[in-house]
Amino acid sequence: GAVVSQHPSRVICKSGTSVKIECRSLDFQATTMFWYRQFPKQSLMLMATSNEGSKATYEQGVEKDKFLINHASLTLSTLTVTSAHPEDSSFYICSASPPGPGGGRHNEQFFGPGTRLTVL
Amino acid sequence: SQQGEEDPQALSIQEGENATMNCSYKTSINNLQWYRQNSGRGLVHLILIRSNEREKHSGRLRVTLDTSKKSSSLLITASRAADTASYFCAGPNLGGKLIFGQGTELSVKP
Numbered sequence: 634g635a636v637v638s639q640h641p642s643r644v645i646c647k648s649g650t651s652v653k654i655e656c657r658s659l660d661f662q663a664t665t666m667f668w669y670r671q672f673p674k675q676s677l678m679l680m681a682t683s684n685e686g687s688k689a690t691y692e693q694g695v696e697k698d699k700f701l702i703n704h705a706s707l708t709l710s711t712l713t714v715t716s717a718h719p720e721d722s723s724f725y726i727c728s729a730s731p732p733g734p735g736g737g738r739h740n741e742q743f744f745g746p747g748t749r750l751t752v753l
Numbered sequence: 754s755q756q757g758e759e760d761p762q763a764l765s766i767q768e769g770e771n772a773t774m775n776c777s778y779k780t781s782i783n784n785l786q787w788y789r790q791n792s793g794r795g796l797v798h799l800i801l802i803r804s805n806e807r808e809k810h811s812g813r814l815r816v817t818l819d820t821s822k823k824s825s826s827l828l829i830t831a832s833r834a835a836d837t838a839s840y841f842c843a844g845p846n847l848g849g850k851l852i853f854g855q856g857t858e859l860s861v862k863p
Binding site for chain 2: 637639667674675676677678679682724726728742743744745746747749
């Protein structure tokens with residue numbers, strides 16, 4: 634099956650620093666990737682849709698200047714949490730759909746293993 | 754906003770018993786998906802059921818879909834301790850984005 638990787642798996646940083654998280658599709662090309670955020674014991678909340686070669690589209694309430702998304706190639710999307718604060722501590726998960734009927738948008742998504750961000 | 758609402762929020766059973774989780778959704782969908790998440794890990798896709806399907810099986814998993822009631826259920830038969838995880842339903846909204854339910858935390862005791 635399709636594999637999505639994330640790096641790093643875990644990061645601890647000081648308040649005020651920026652953290653970059655990478656999401657890679659290892660064996661398929663993904664024109665669209667998705668970034669989710671998950672707090673403990675809660676569900677996944679979609680943050681933004683990352684589009685290769687164009688600007689990301691953000692969900693309501695998500696600050697685009699805070700969470701910078703770059704989708705520079707068909708296999709890599711990055712999420713940068715700028716000037717991180719303790720309230721940004723969370724589990725960040727990316728996903729991608731392999732191309733298929735309907736552009737793969739309604740097909741199963743493959744998820745990365747997640748990145749645990751802790752801001753001190 | 755959540756596409757799906759699941760119940761129960763938590764379920765504890767003994768190994769060998771069946772586990773049933775329910776999901777209700779708000780808007781029309783063309784498919785509904787179930788995912789599993791082990792603690793602190795990413796999600797694993799379990800099964801996708803299309804809107805024109807009523808039931809689907811995969812190994813010990815059985816999923817039903819009732820579009821008239823906007824509900825779905827996931828049944829895990831002969832549960833094992835390794836089935837302990839959180840289970841989420843998810844459906845694409847009108848924009849094609851996958852929106853997740855709140856999840857059911859399943860604990861299977863050996």
